[in-house]
Amino acid sequence: MAGKGLLLKADPIAAAFRDEVKASLSNAPRRPRLVGILATSSSPSKFYAEFTKKQCEELGFDFVLKKTGAADTGDLGEGEGVEEAIIEANEDPNVDGIMVYYPIFGAQQDHYLQQVVSPYKDVEGLHFKFHYNLYHNIRFIDPQSLASSGVPSVASAGVIKGEEPPAGTVKSIIPCTPLAIVKCLEHVGVYNKILPYGDRAYGRTITVVNRSEVVGRPLAALLANDGARVFSVDIDSIQEYTKRPRTSVERLYHPRHVVHPCNATLQECLALSDVVVSAVPAADYKVKTEWLKDGCVCVNVAADKNFENDVRDKASLYIPAVGKVTILMLLRNLLRLQQYTSSGRRPAS
């Protein structure tokens, strides 16, 4: 197998976070409770719910699975009762985190449900407030600000000075799948620790295939906010995300990525890319190995494999799945949200 790149499963990456999460848990004011809401008969969702339960129990979290809709016994339809289940968990003071097993109704209606989850219990980081902070590279927040419907004004967005939150602020919640991918890329050295925090992906060119609001767009923004040049590839367009300002207007922005149209083809993007992340939810979609830059890092995020079997003929590293890291990011978010509350920063209602 000479010349073949390394196959890297997520387990060793997850291991470090498992230790971190265990340590944080031992300092928690009480055992955090996560409610999982399963509202469909989908096998992958059911499987993921069981996986969450197992992980929670192994680590010492309290996990309650709430079944409704077609997941419940009786003759309810797909998704029936899911909104009521979320509202009940929002209002239950014993619940610290809520995770909903999507997809349920399709992207649009699911997006509505994601806003129903209280941001104080949103372990998945799918609430608009967290997306807004991510897109605007607002890393530290006053937890009270989550109680307001408004968006932070540009003037109040602090400039990043270091990795630790300034007094009176906490780290914002980052959607757990994009965050898990960033953690994998940190682990394999795509992030350069000799560079200053907030710019450690500078110098890297990364292609992200998929531009959904759940994975692709937040991931492209995170990577570009960290300094990378990112090609965001969707079914009908390619965009370039970069933090390096090109115009005088861009120089006035709070330092964060901007998006430019891009005329390059996927083949041209891949030829330039040190890293390729693919998250296309289609069994027949494959990134062509022959288009990859020799020695690149490939990360598959889709349930179906988006890379060809011979991907390691070109890739120096191939990570076939990130789910085991994602669940740890979710539990890390859960501990952080509990902290927002127990530090007395969260409003009473």
Added chain:
Amino acid sequence: MAGKGLLLKADPIAAAFRDEVKASLSNAPRRPRLVGILATSSSPSKFYAEFTKKQCEELGFDFVLKKTGAADTGDLGEGEGVEEAIIEANEDPNVDGIMVYYPIFGAQQDHYLQQVVSPYKDVEGLHFKFHYNLYHNIRFIDPQSLASSGVPSVASAGVIKGEEPPAGTVKSIIPCTPLAIVKCLEHVGVYNKILPYGDRAYGRTITVVNRSEVVGRPLAALLANDGARVFSVDIDSIQEYTKRPRTSVERLYHPRHVVHPCNATLQECLALSDVVVSAVPAADYKVKTEWLKDGCVCVNVAADKNFENDVRDKASLYIPAVGKVTILMLLRNLLRLQQYTSSGRRPAS
């Protein structure tokens, strides 16, 4: 042309609202300013922007068109700068309402943008808070509640007692396209004024073809909240929306529609329907005239005609477009939002 139903253009329906809007405008504390944000090169969007401008100017509103992205001169891409333009309008105290010409990036990313618009300036009613109120049949709100990210608890949702908001509350904003359709149906007698407010569509069966978060689902919910039995038809499923509780659990809810799975076919739904509303954004989609119930009311909401040329062989009334009513609903929302602010109910920031 014996036996042919009536063709009803939206103009006479719009006329009554035009008078109402003019009267409200004459009582406004100052001329309300609407900012339209055009960020794409799309011809229908450009056309609609010009239409808004013309309507505003005729009626005496202040309209400012802000062009960015591919709508602007220069070499910006589709949608570039739209989020910054929204934020600027949010922060400008001279702006009372913001309207964004969608589609820009596609449903998911556009949904994100809809949350960036301040609910205090959201004339289109596309913010999550307004959708939540609509789905939960919460008609009257404390305008202060728009400042909070949380959703109203079920306990605080008032029961409808009448058409006028109780002291300390104002009417919630309703998304303008679904609202325009309801107003058309009121005009043609689908709503029965002899029934109590909040239940005036009781006894009507209505099919709504399309279940997007912008038109179809809010419309189905509005009609069912008003008492109608609604079939909500999407490309891959049919659901039934009804306010009449069937189970003991449903009887405990704040009175509002619930959704049930439905095994009927479109043909079976249409055979039962007194009203058919279609909003499918596809030129080749047509509701079959032969499937319509004799004497029904048909409303086309799509840019392309969703009904066959012979629709009036079966329909007693056919409304081919509602855009002229929609713009008046938007201006009505603008006046209402200005009232939220000028009554001192809106928070300072």
